[in-house]
Amino acid sequence: MTSPALSVLDLVPVRTTQTSSQAVASSMALARRADELGFRRYWFAEHHNMPSVASTSPPVLIAAAASVTTRIRVGSGGVMLPNHAPLIVAEQFAALEAVAPGRIDLGIGRAPGSDPVITQLLRSSGAAGDVERFPSHVQDIALMLRRDGATVQFTSGGEYTVRSTPAASDSPQIWLLGSSDYSARLAASLGLPYVFANHFAGAGLQRALDLYRSTFQPSETLAEPRTFLTANVVAAPTAEEAEARALPQLRMMARLRRNLPLGALETVEQAEQGIADGADADERTLIDGIRSSWFVGASDDVRASLDEFASRHGVDEVMISPVAGAYESEPLDAPAGRAQTLELLAP
Template identity: 85%
Template sequence: MTLSETAPALSVLDLVPVRTGQTSAQAMTASMALAQRADELGLRRYWFAEHHNMPSVASTSPPVLIAAAAARTRGIRVGSGGVMLPNHAPLIVAEQFAALEAIAPGRIDLGIGRAPGSDPVITQLLRASGAAGEVERFPSHVQDIALMVRPSGATVQFTSGGEYTVRATPGASSAPEIWLLGSSDYSAQLAASLGLPYVFANHFAGHGLQRALDLYRSGFRAGETLAEPRTFLTANVVAAETADEAHARALPQLRMMARLRRNQPMIALETVEQAAQGLADAADAEEQTLIDGIRSSWFVGSGPDVRSELAAFAAQHGVDEIMISPVAGSYDAEPLDATPGRIRTLELLAR
């Protein structure tokens, strides 16, 4: 089973979801199996997000997860979607991804974002050592990383005279591909000015996609590694044998997003049965309205319907790739160390 030549290429964004009663170990086992299946199906890339201190998300450390996925796959590109750069020292990021590139040459993507990926308390803890990058220096830190991961390295100029060469790894033969990620005009314009590939976070931003793409494409200036604008789309997706099953499997994540929008405490992801019962018990008109609004921008339905909708979405925005976040929930009886709904989503779309 391989991707259709006429369909947009498919990639995966994984937050490593954690459901009720599931351990982090079980959630990661399930995600590694999903990465392996994506590789078998011929998908283009598999990215891990960076989020912290969330009961329903185990993707706290993209480099660790990327290394694990790279070891279990053969052809698919693996990377970050993304590393939240203000949380980390640029040299550390460069060293981590140069090492990953040495482990899996030609298969590593370094997606970089500017958001903290958590709440203010966690942000302070992440930056407690003082080594993380300041948000206002984000553009220069992106450029520093791009230089340090190159085989030739970067040259530090001292005000008193002299130079010092910095290489992220001593004998690099290739470099990871750097992508700039964002959900604002700022990130689109910065990617354009630096000549970097760019991805708008459509799967959670909810608005501003076309404006961001227009700003990026119209302002793009060719760089050393990219001659023309390069971008793709992200989307929350659930595909199943029937539309009814797809909508049932989408409900746990929809309720989680509604909780987030209402600033309610986060919990582990509900099962399909828990989500349906919780929605029925609450009889909350505001929650239902939020869920309906969120679902309207998702792609939820049978395999053929979702494939068709994704192809139209790609054509509308002039891209040849869509990165899906497969947000299908699990039923009570399904194994804790597997996510059959997410795997089936990939299988149905890759036909």
């Protein structure tokens, strides 16, 4: 069985007593380590108004990560397009391509990345597009990123050329992200590479891949289907340590599923104490269910499971979200358990 290439998805987690600055510093250190270890790409997610997540602005974080790495591809996983005007997205990623030529990925998603109030605030200027126009906006961005730009046709006659940057030498690679039949069909119809967001929505994975592959239409940039999967992963020297480091994120996800108030990510000690103090049956059931789709354990076992996962779904790459929590004694500006996960699974 051939091992898949590995990439990294980062939500820039913020743990108890950690500042946003320290969380970002930790993620930059993790990006540098991923670059050194030979991971294929490093993507930042877009989430808003969450106490435990600092990845609110992927383009800013991508620029920062590009400045501290030399080889690895950096990108978004993804930009939630309905929150943004297509031209702004095209301009941001054309600028990033100029900063790090040949290393930029533009992953695009359709979900809001937050709650309805924040979604309304993000779109209150009227600049962002509505969800119904998502397919045309994806196409608009692809055209504006090309060297010759996009041509706007006026109903009254005449044309107007729009370029995302004055003299592009190349353009970012566009990926469509999703967790549904809709995203799979759209990626196939546009001839775009596709990523199934398995790290938060495992249901329907094989159906989405089958739809994408069976309905794929070749495009100028992609001759045949190309896809990879995401996964939540914790690797440690022992299975016991891995399970302990997974607990803070598992408890956070259980609270999210139950619509309970969220806070900063617990340390391992806080999460263990919370369970010891009497987690109710609903929380324990949710944690067990969420844990069943994660890859948690000693490094050799996790790597074997990832190999089997990739082989079963016919992909040559897995993007891991290293969800290992930190112990209270570990530095606030270092990735600790997350870096350990990468080091133990390095290609």
